[in-house]
Amino acid sequence: MSGTDGLALATRGLRKRYGSRRALDGLDLSVPTGVVYGFLGPNGAGKTTTMRVLTGLIHADGGTVEVLGRPFRRGDRHRLFEVGALVESPTFYPYLSGRANLRELAASGAHVSSKRIDELLELVGLSDRAKDKVQDYSMGMKQRLGIGAALLSDPKLLLLDEPANGLDPAGIVAMRDTLRALAAQGKTVVVSSHLLGEVQVMADTVGIIAAGKLVREGPLRELLSMQRVVKVRVRPNLVDAAIKALASFAPAERLTETDRDEGWLAVRAEADCAEEVNQLLAGAGIFASGLESGSDLEMLFLELTGGQAVSGEGTFVGLDAANGSATVGKGTAA
């Protein structure tokens, strides 16, 4: 595969259909070695399908995959000995303990020492409950056990599908620190997540997919530098007036109501323009009660994916508190 030197994971033209639905439509991912890679996309964009292809659970209809610098085709299962994966919600033998589940899981694939199992139980904070049956575990505990299971063979490449699911805030922080530490050791971590804030804090590089295609990929810092945002909060009844006041500075496509009820507006700008926005509003007799300036992955994500539902997948429809009618989210352009 050309142009994949130094990559821990690369896909080229990956295609997958489920009946008439195109789940992956020529996906090209390039995951550098030794980074935390945030894999983002709306529901049904193809994230989990990609994870399944990368772990050999399903087979792509076309395209190529390269794992740790070598082709990964049907039958190349040994390549997965160096890969750890948590795909969808982790499931285990409910009648076995956490430790026994890891032990039996370690019997498949690459060899794992029993010492490693103890270390992992310690790492994910399950040492005290290691002898309890998994059927008595909470969702967060199963998730932690799943992360431990993904780390069993000390993988060079770690694929995690929504790893923060069910974790409490302390657990999320610990997981984030662990993944960062693994990347610092030269391992590569691919995290598929819908928690944009979490990815923004954790990832070095992000890939955003929509409708089975990569729409943006690159170092997070670079992507965000192109996505400067000023968020301003005014009284909710003054939102329309504020939009009018900022019209000369920010045309409609650069102005977004992020939360009308709370009076939040976001202005996309090339450079820091918080002062200018504040001045314009004050000139129109509108005084901001909040002003934030920086970069926002959510804005970038919504812009690239269009904030739209994938065909056939649907999206969350909120109820408009004012009139009780159903409205699609508030992140739409003003």
Place this chain on the structure above:
Amino acid sequence: MRLFFSGLRKLARRPATWVTVGLLIGLLVLIIVAVGSGVNGRSLRNGGASGADPKLLVTFPGAYDRILQFITGLGGLFALIYGAAIAGSEWSWGTLKWAVARGESRVRYMLISYVTVAVMIAFGILLTFAAGVLAAIVGAHLANVSTSGLGDSATLRDLPQRLLKGWFAVVEEGALGFTIATLARSQLAGIGVGIAFYFGEGFASIFLPDIVKYLPFSVANASLVTGSSTAGVFAGGTSALPADQAQVLVVVWLVGALVLAALFSDRAEIAG
């Protein structure tokens, strides 16, 4: 070998293993003790020539044969359910997904899983047989029947071979459940469809005996028929195949079922 011993550990700790063997032993012991209590003092009808007298269940050496028939008959159905439960849970619980994502061969994983099931079936048959013999001794005392035939040398000499054949027949029936659940990718669906097939074949033998005698449960029962024993309810009645032919077909069904399960597992898309 790691996978094999892991499979055995998983099955040994699995409640379904002990429930299945416990239920089989419980029913066998209950029947034998009930027969022992009920036939106290009564002599065998026609000297036991019909083979249908319940007292034969507590009369050695014939009791060995009756106990084995019970195990291979009802035990076959239990093995079918057990096999389906084991294969189906790998899909329902998503544990197969873990193994595949760790680079394990799907075919190897599924076949070794069934080998461990076959080992557990052997263990279950031996345990049930031992419990049945003990119960028959107790039943014989309750029925005031002599246990002098307990050490019948000819019967004891044949016993290992008959147990082996019985195990093989039950393993074939378990393999069918295993394969059905694999194709259904579900524990419940596998068990349900497996039971339907089992009884469906039994009923069909009334109307289509010449076809049903080649089907898996009929050949399993027919393969166990010896000069001293009678065919089970699903052996195809008067149309039952000779035991040696039935044994060949047992192998064909067993291998066929496992090949189908392995091929399907290898090709299947694992989701959920």
